[in-house]
Amino acid sequence: MSFWEKLITTLRMIKFEHTLFALPFAFLGAILAAEGLPTFWQMFWITIAMFGARSAAMTFNRIIDLRFDAENPRTATRELPSGKLSLKFAWAFLIFAVILFEIAAYALNELTFILSPLALGSILGYSYTKRFTSLSHLFLGWALAISPTAAWIAVRGTIDSEVPLLLSLVVMMWVAGFDVLYACQDYEFDRRKGLYSIPARFGIRGALWIARLFHFQAFIALVLLYVVTDLGALALIGVFWVAALLVYQHVLVKPNDLSRLNTAFFTTNAFVSVILLITFGGAVFLAKIRFQ
Secondary structure, eight states, X not given: OOXXXXXXXXXXXXXXXXXXXXXXXXXXXXXXXXXXXXXXXXXXXXXXXXXXXXXXXXXXXXXXTHHHHHHOTTTTTSTTTTTSSOHHHHHHHHHHHHHHHXXXXXXXXXXXXXXXXXXXXXXXXXXXXXXXXXTHHHHHHHHHHHHHHHHHHHHHSSOOSSHHHHHHHHHHHHHHHHHHHHHGGGHHHHHHHTOOOHHHHHHHHHHHHHHHHHHHHHHHHHHHHHHHHTOOHHXXXXXXXXXXXXXXXXXXXXXXXXXXXXXXXXXXXHHHHHHHIIIIIHHHHHHHHHTO
């Protein structure tokens, strides 16, 4: 396998597109913290930190879940169980990603570096949660929700506002909701293997209601974020736009028909973070222009 083929295969293994989904939340946290555009180097190292953290998390998840992925027909073709990448290579890439993350955290500021082990423990620890708790979806939400608050700290060196915490809460409940939906695909496999998930515990119908509850909580947190930031009409458009996408996602998925689950997952989740970055981030710049 050539270098470029291995690179492309590695990006598939870590689902690089998911990093792109998550990155706008970190950028939004940084913009809100700076009340405008952060410095070039802050944005650069935040991007590197996000790539390192997400790469480490996804690679570790693939390593830890290798046995289950090999036994599950839906995941048996993934890069490690199919043999496209070796376990040795995955461990080497994991170490590289962790080092990259720590370098970025050190380059940002002291508090970011001090808290970096907590962030790593959260994003790597998620991979074990499905073995002992049905709340694993919330742990995944927490792992991704770190990024906006971490970006705020990267810019300000402190947490001095409820704004990043509310944005992180939005991300946490949004991720938990769509992860419950996604886990419905593995309902039978999880029950057979004794793995914990909300669909395995409550059934498909119950899981869909819990996913709706999580997404309703994400919407409430988003409304609170809008109220606290007071960013005006453009941000309000973002609130309603995201709400519409969440409703659309749940309209597509039915207890007796999961055939449109991937459509719901990719058509809505690909846009939520970008919409919030454009609307809330854009509103920050409009407010700055208005008060100059």
